[in-house]
Amino acid sequence: MTLQAIGVVAAGLIGLGVYGTLSQQSIVMLMMGLELIINGVLLATVGFWSLTTGGLPEGQLLAIVAMAVMAVEMAIGFALVVAVFRRREVDMTDRLGSMKH
Amino acid sequence: MSWADGVFWLLAAVALLTGWRVFRTDSMVRASFLLLASFIAVGAMMLMLGAAYLGFATIFMMAVEMMVMALFMVMFMMNPAGLNPMVMVHQHGLAIVAGLVTFAGLSAFALSLDLPDRPLPGGAEVIAPLGRELLGPSMLVFESAGVTLLATMLCVVILSSRSGRFGPSDLGSVPPAVDPAIEEDP
Amino acid sequence: MMGPLTALPLTLCVLFAGMILVGVLDALAWRLLGRVPIDDDDRLTLGGLRAVIRRQSISTERPDLAAWRLAPALYFGLAAAGLALVPVAVAVGRAPVDVEAGIVVWGAVEALTVIAVFLHGWSSNALLPLMGAYRFVAIGLSIMLVSMFVLIGAALPAGSLRLTAIVESQRELWNLVRQPLGLPLFLLLGLAITLRGPLDYADAPDLAGGTSAEDNAQLRLAWQLARAAMLVAFAAMAATVFLGGPLGPVLPGPVWLALKAGLVAAVLVVLGHLLARPDASRMMTFIWVVLLPLSFLDLAIAGLEALR
Structure with missing residues (x-):
């Protein structure tokens, strides 16, 4: 359980997340990709905190900020899906030609 | 191992x-x-x-x-239930390449890191220091996160609620015209 | 913390004993109160058990079989995990699983329970179970929010998330007295996660059994057993957090804990038989407009008390 191993696993999660974000057509699936990216970031943050800072509390704080980012991303994402669907009955990125209301 | x-x-x-x-x-x-x-x-x-x-x-x-x-x-x-096989992807090749490049780049970065080896001391308290940090030196960060979450909640309600100020949002929710004659005008 | 070789058998034995007690309580409540007619399946006898196991197995069209079979196991496993957190005596390390963030783990158990019930309803690929699952998720997540604030309030006087510390903090005064709103609100969560009475939006008779509507006999048996197990875990947790757990004069700690948990279980069973279930949307409004502010008030009371 070295820092390098954790870094590689986190990189794998982030890579999977990038793949999902770029490849998925459905907005909700795309958000899953974003979640995976933040998942990797969380793991890396906690890894750095645990193995290189000797338990500095600010490291955990950074992980909490990442969690808050994740919550914001989810909530705003779902609200956007609902708003777009109400307006245009669309839940796929490809069918969103413009960002105008 | x-x-x-x-x-x-x-x-x-x-x-x-x-x-x-x-x-x-x-x-x-x-x-x-x-x-x-x-x-x-x-x-x-x-x-x-x-x-x-x-x-x-x-x-x-x-x-x-x-x-x-x-x-x-x-x-x-x-x-929803997965009764039909489906593929719902676009720019698949590009996405695979981007994912692999991200993985390779970040792994190379992680493997090349030369950081101090200061592991968490065994049996160290971690929860109480986190709480003191959140409500002590880093209170501004913590409160910013809290206010951001509150703003998010407001945003979400505004974006997703059906009832707009001037009627249902999916019917337009446009303010009524001041002069009724204008509204009748096409 | 006990070793796994002690913790696991201990937890399971207590869980099974508790499940028998829940069965007895349910039968008694049914006989004495008799307000809510329950299915024959809900009253388990040994003869009935054999018949259930032998009954022909049925299925729906293209279900998610893995999730369908695993949902009762997940539900039961979560009950066991929740029960394992409960300290059996007052001293650090006297819970089968004694972790620093014990009360957060219980929160995770609550959240995953909602998922187990949803999976149970969704996986049979049928209308009524799906409706039950959807209703339950809406109500379950909302009432879980209420319980989180209540639990944070209970952790405040202890100054720790560890359950043994929460028990220790109640040596002079139980949280029931210190935070009078806490236990009633927490009991509502108990009704929801054990699918009982007024908060049983998953398996209610108005949906012909809801998430269990398409279960075959064996699965239904497993599901009912898991429900009873969750009631045991919840009762033990409520007794720990609000009634001082193993604290008490003369009798040894585990006996006190069992008595208090039994009392909580009895109250829940009686409430489940006596209270009517409102419409789901009304309950939703009630939770967000009345119960959630009440939980904030509870937290404020706990905070002021802790500052004093």
């Missing part, structure tokens, strides 16, 4: 495999719960790293989040 390493790699394999299957399964509900499994594995790894609060908080928070996600998936998908 110690047993801790074995458990770590097992959890890492679970996290990565389930994370990959998220985009390969036909069922939307399965996709969100596979993602949850990935998060639970990461939460367990955090626990192994000594983050006694963050690990469980991740599991707890993600359980709620993925439950909501599953609901939205079923609501918006034409194929």
Whole structure:
């Protein structure tokens, strides 16, 4: 359980997340990709905190900020899906030609 | 290799495999719960790293989040139960290459890191210091996160609520004209 | 923390004993109160058990079999995990699983329980179970929010998330007295996660059994057993957090804990039989407009008390 191993696993999660974000057509699936990216970031943050800072509390704080980012991303994402669907009955990125209301 | 390493790699394999299957399964509900499994594995790894609060908080928070996600998936998908095989991807090749490049680049970065080796002291308190940090020196950061979340809640309600100020949002919700004659004019 | 070889059998034995007690309580409540007619399946006898196991197995069209079979196991496993957190005596390390963030782990158990119930309803690929699952998720997540604030309030006087510390903090005064709103609100969560009475939006008779509507006999048996197990875990947790757990004069700690948990279980069973279930949307409004502010008030009371 070295820092390098954790870094590689986190990189794998982030890579999977990038793949999902770029490849998925459905907005909700795309958000899953974003979640995976933040998942990797969380793991890396906690890894750095645990193995290189000797338990500095600010490291955990950074992980909490990442969690808050994740919550914001989810909530705003779902609200956007609902708003777009109400307006245009669309839940796929490809069918969103413009960002105008 | 110690047993801790074995458990770590097992959890890492679970996290990565389930994370990959998220985009390969036909069922939307399965996709969100596979993602949850990935998060639970990461939460367990955090626990192994000594983050006694963050690990469980991740599991707890993600359980709620993925439950909501599953609901939205079923609501918006034409194929919620996974009865038909489906592929809903675009720019697939590009996405695969981008994912691999990201992985390779970040791994190379992680492997080349030369950071001080200062592990968490065994048996150290981690939860109480975190709480003191949150409500002490880093209160501004913590409160900013709190205010951001509050703003998010407001945003979400404004974006998603059906009833606009001037009628249902999906019917336009436009303010009425001042002069009724203008409205009748095409 | 006990070793796994002690913790696991201990937890399971207590869980099974508790499940028998829940069965007895349910039968008694049914006989004495008799307000809510329950299915024959809900009253388990040994003869009935054999018949259930032998009954022909049925299925629906294209279910998610893995999730369908695993949902009761997940539900039961979560109950066991929750029960394992409960300290059996007052001293650090006297819970089968004694972790620093014990109360957060219980929160995770609550959240995952909602998922188990949703999976149970969704996986049979049928209308009524799905409706039950959807209703339950809406109500379950909302009431879980209420319980989180209540639990944070209970952790405040202890100054720790560890359950043994929360027990220790109640040596002079139980949280029931200190935070009078806490236990009633927490009991509502108990009704929801054990699928009982007024908060049983998953398996209610108005949906012909809801998430269990398409279960075959064996699965239904497993599901009912898991429900009873969750009631045991919840009762033990409520007794720990609000009634001082193993604290008490003369009798040894585990006996006190069992008595208090039994009392909580009895109250829940009686409430489940006596209270009517409102419409789901009304309950939703009630939770967000009345119960959630009440939980904030509870937290404020706990905070002021802790500052004093």
